[in-house]
Amino acid sequence: MSTLRFKAVEEASKRTPLEVTPPTGIPSEYYGKYVFNRTQMSKYLSKETMNIVLEAIDQGSTLHRGIADHVAAGMKMWAMEMGATHYTHWFQPLTEGTAEKHDSFIDYINGPDGGVIERFSGKLLAQQEPDASSFPSGGIRNTFEARGYTAWDPSSPAFIIDDTLCIPTVFISYTGEALDYKTPLLKSLSAVDKAAVDVCKLFYPDVKKVYSYLGWEQEYFLVDQALYDVRPDLILTDRTLMGHESAKNQQLEDHYFGAIPPRVASFMREVELEAFKYGIPLKTRHNEVAPNQFELAPIYGETNLAVDQNLLIMTLMHRIATKHHFKLLLHEKPFAGVNGSGKHNNWSLGTDTGIGLFTPGKTANENLLFVTFLVNTLKAVYKHNGLLKASIMSASNAHRLGANEAPPAIISIFLGTQITAVLDKLEKSSKDDDITVDELKRMKLGIAHIPEVLIDNTDRNRTSPFAFTGNRFEYRAVGSLANCSSAMTALNSAMAAQLIDFKKEIDAKIKKGMKKEQAIFDTLRLYIKESKAIRFNGNGYSEEWKEEAQKRGLDCETSVPLIYDRYTSKKSVEMFESIGVLNEKELHARNEVKWETYTKKIQIEARVLGDLCLNHIIPVATEYQSMLLDNIYKMHAVFDKEKANKLSKEDAALIEEIADHISAIKTNVDDMVEARKAANKLEDAREKAVAYHDKVEVYFNVIRYHVDKLELIVDNQMWTLPKYRELLFIS
Ligand code: ADP
Ligand code: MG
Secondary structure (H helix, E strand, O other): OOHHHHHHHHHHHOOOOOOOOOOOOOHHHHOOOOEOOHHHHHHHOOHHHHHHHHHHHHHOOOOOHHHHHHHHHHHHHHHHHOOOOEEEEEEOEOOOOOEEEEEEOEEEOOOOOOOEEEOOOHHHHHEEOOEHHHOOOOOOOOHHHOEEEEEEOOOOOOEEEOOEEEEEEEEEEOOOOEOEOHHHHHHHHHHHHHHHHHHHOOOOOOOOOEEEEEEEEEEEEEEEHHHHHOOHHHHHHOOOOOOOOOOOOOOOOHHHHOOOOHHHHHHHHHHHHHHHHOOOOEEEEEEOOOOOEEEEEEOOEEHHHHHHHHHHHHHHHHHHHHHOOEEEEOOOOOOOOOOOOEEEEEEEEEEOOOOEOOOOOOOHHHHHHHHHHHHHHHHHHHHOHHHHHHHHOOOOHHHOOOOOOOOOOOOOEEOOHHHHHHHHHHHHOOOOOOOOOOHHHHHOOOOOOOOHHHHHOOOOOOOOOEEEOOOOEEEOOOEOOOOHHHHHHHHHHHHHHHHHHHHHHHHHHHHOOOOHHHHHHHHHHHHHHHOHHHEOOOOOOOHHHHHHHHHHOOOOOOOHHHHHHHHHOHHHHHHHHHOOOOOHHHHHHHHHHHHHHHHHHHHHHHHHHHHHHHHHHHHHHHHHHHHHHHHHHHHHHHOOHHHHHHHOHHHHHHHHHHHHHHHHHHHHHHHHHHHHHHHHOOOOHHHHHHHHHHHHOHHHHHHHHHHHHHHHHOOOOOOOOOOHHHHOOOO
16 A cells, blocks of 8 residues: 555645734735835935935936945845845846845954954945856856856845845846846836837827836646655656546536635735735735636736746745645646646736826827727737747746647737727728828727727637737736746837837838828738738637638747747847847847756656656556456466456456556657657757657657556555545645
8 A cells, every 4th residue: 555645645634724823013014014115215215315216216227336335235224124134136047936145244344353244335235246157048158257247126126035135136147148037128128118108209298108017917736745745746847747637627617716725715815915025916816727726916017026026926935835734836737637827917018107008098099099009019919929939938838838728829819809890990991091180080990989898898818828908918828937027028029129110110101291190090000901810819729720820820839949949030139139138149048048948847857757657657557467466366266267267357457458558658668768868969959959849758648648547547555646636626
């Protein structure tokens, strides 16, 4: 009998919800308590310093070193009062998650004999040199001159975790190339700001800044810690590489609407309380479709800050889950046969004057602005649909995309019937019409009166990877594990480049004597026609759509390593370089990192799968098989030959079945190991990743099929790995 498994099941079943005591005071009192936010700044910085910092945050102006000294002094005082003894630059290398290197505040006063003092200067705040040779850089930074540095990002406030002051930073090489996610994100945000302001000025000359907003929805799974501990695949790969579907999983669709299990509710409460202390405005929490799957989402905010908050909350969730005897799974597809997890990125643009650029307005002018941004988005996403897909692709998210419950691996935009109707009318309006804003109503284009109820419009298409949802676009293809920066950088960059093109066209037409509105209409009409292929309101899961998308020329590639090529296509390089977000060298280097990461992930999965087969599955199956054989012998000892044969017919058949599965597993594992060896010999990162995709990963499902069959056959008492029905239903 498999004692480990049953002990774990028993342990899990005995758990009770953890008591969570809320902090004293009302939320507004502890909200943001661990963050060096504007309130704290006003207490610890001089008015003059504070104003300069705020200007740097709001207008992106450069901070002087002298100012950094002042900020560092204030920050240190606050942090020490909060009990912090260390500080770290908190950055986002091209791996998953965040990285940090903690240094103590203490320093010798005058050489080693002079005692110690807490020191934290502007220099230490502004710049640090982590020994970064072990962070992936795609060859930009050679290991022998392992020098990259982190530099303070004042636009995302510092915060305290335990005893450490964490300072959000960018991570760049000495020659200035981005080695992280944050650097290009910040550049893309500033590019889209500038480009969008120029377009807004056509309508509202007083617009000075355009913000990119992000509201992420984080999906996740929880499993009991004890069960997790006896699933080596979960421990090492964050997903189950085997496991037969539970007889009941999500067929009844009862989890989504069900009550949150008490243990989970208690976990959620604590996550919420902690999030508030970090100024993360969590707003919703609920069950998701799959058993053990949940979601939380904050109120949306400025994109750079929202990304940091998402990274921070993933860290907090891991810690709090452990405390509640759960293990948090952020993998996009931890369990086969039930839904995977995504991280919908709700994205919009808005002006400093309070206009939401994807929000239909009340006047014709507002709506023309709205349609302008909407149509430019269509064009940008159409033009860069392959790149956008590349920005969300990973070894783990690949399991989710294309599977029947998630956005398909083809980027298309859902607009809904009303907006589609408006664009259709606009497209068909006569080219020779001399349109002014006042004439919009007369023209009956629908633009003047896009219904205000649109925001509550619920006919949302859940199968669309990129959907317009009333006042924003919801980029649903992003994976639950992802750093949102990747998707947000690609999207904001594509949009920035598109808006620049648009403005150029308008300017050229005006120069030729066209009226402004006429120029805008003329251009939008053209864009609507050109970008039509990206619009799809139908069922994104259907086979017909795959064929149709192919015909439309949309990117239908599904191989992860090949999709990364979109980053270095001429079109993408030109786009990124034209707005100064990433250069060709960086794009190539970053792809190297992506290929390496992909290879490593598949390599680890292949090893774990092979080990589990050889050490867990085959021995147990063989043991059961020998029990059956034993039984047959005993039958023959007791009964005459004919009767014994008759009575052991089923056992004999099972023995053969088991033998077949074992042999299939053995052969495929052997072949997979050979394929891995061959792939490992390849030097080129891309070739190697392609080999892992085409030659190694292809064995996973075949092997799994036979293992899962054995799971059904072998005596339940002997099976060592917790089964789906045990892993998936927290009570
Ligand atoms: P649903 O699951 O129905 O899509 P949720 O309420 O779970 O909706 O999440 C919606 C997310 O979209 C929230 O984070 C919300 O703050 C965000 N959001 C709402 N309006 C905007 C907007 N204009 N720009 C960006 N994000 C937005
Ligand atoms: Mg949503």
